[in-house]
Each structure stands twice: as C-alpha cells, then as structure tokens.
Amino acid sequence: MLANPARRAKDRAVRTDSRLSRMLHVLLHMARHDGPMTSEAIARMLGTNPVVVRRTMAGLRDAGYVRSEKGHGGGWAIAADLEAVSLLDVHRAVGGPRLFAIGNEHPDAACAVEKVVNAAVEDALREAEALLVVRLGAVSLAELARSFAPHCAPVS
Numbered sequence: 071m072l073a074n075p076a077r078r079a080k081d082r083a084v085r086t087d088s089r090l091s092r093m094l095h096v097l098l099h100m101a102r103h104d105g106p107m108t109s110e111a112i113a114r115m116l117g118t119n120p121v122v123v124r125r126t127m128a129g130l131r132d133a134g135y136v137r138s139e140k141g142h143g144g145g146w147a148i149a150a151d152l153e154a155v156s157l158l159d160v161h162r163a164v165g166g167p168r169l170f171a172i173g174n175e176h177p178d179a180a181c182a183v184e185k186v187v188n189a190a191v192e193d194a195l196r197e198a199e200a201l202l203v204v205r206l207g208a209v210s211l212a213e214l215a216r217s218f219a220p221h222c223a224p225v226s
Contacts, residue, residue, distance in 0.1 A: 094211070097152075101152060102222070135155055136148060156209060
C-alpha cells in the first residue's frame with residue numbers, strides 16, 4: 071500500500087521554530103498592557119501551556135527585558151526600554167535557534183561532488199545568516215510597536 075503523498079510531505083517537513091515571532095508578539099502586547107500579564111493569559115493568547123510560557127520568558131527575564139512578580143496581581147512585565155531591545159536581542163534571549171534549517175546530509179562527506187555541494191551551500195547560508203543578523207539587529211521593539219499602533223484600538 072502506498073503512503074498518502076500529503077502525509078509523506080508532512081513527515082519530511084522541518085518543524086518551524088516560532089519562539090522569536092511568538093515572543094515578539096507577547097512583548098508588544100505587554101508593552102500596550104497596563105500591569106503584569108500572567109503566564110496563563112499569555113498561554114491563552116499563544117494557544118500553549120503556561121509552563122512553556124514560563125520556560126521561554128525565563129530567557130527574556132535573564133536578559134533583563136522582562137521581570138516577573140509572583141503572587142496575586144503578579145505576572146510578567148516589560149523591564150527594558152523598547153528602543154534599546156532589538157529583534158536580534160530577543161532572538162538570542164529565547165535561545166537563539168538556528169536561523170536556517172537547511173543542512174548537509176553528510177557534513178564530512180568523502181565524495182568530491184558532495185564536498186563541493188556542501189561548501190557552496192554552507193557559504194550561501196553563512197552569507198544569508200550574516201545579513202539576517204544585521205537586519206534583526208537594526209530593528210527595535212519600539213519600531214515594531216510604532217508600526218502596529220495605528221492599526222490597534224486604544225487600550226482601556
């Protein structure tokens with residue numbers, strides 16, 4: 071029996087690491103929110119578990135971008151000037167996952183053709199990653215906040 075082609079494609083797909091975009095989403099909501107946001111509220115917003123939120127937010131706390139307060143009325147709050155925090159800073163604080171998931175099947179290949187292919191792919195990825203790092207470092211959270219603010223209803 072042949073496997074379903076859609077299933078085979080799904081099995082081959084690389085899982086996307088969405089920590090950066092998810093935490094940027096959270097940080098920008100926090101910037102518009104009066105008072106701390108609980109892990110539970112953030113988890114509902116992201117459709118995940120509060121434990122996952124706490125684990126991911128810990129990196130942001132350790133970097134000094136957010137603070138956490140325990141107890142009634144506690145939660146997570148912005149602790150840094152959004153002008154001073156870049157997208158690259160957030161990327162690094164959440165664990166800095168690889169920017170590209172493309173890789174070589176045999177990194178230490180004995181085949182001359184595979185060595186040439188590997189070198190070409192690695193060079194291109196190095197250049198692309200260097201450019202992406204520069205671009206992420208050039209955008210602050212404050213810039214993102216300013217760009218979406220006109221599209222949002224006032225916070226009450």
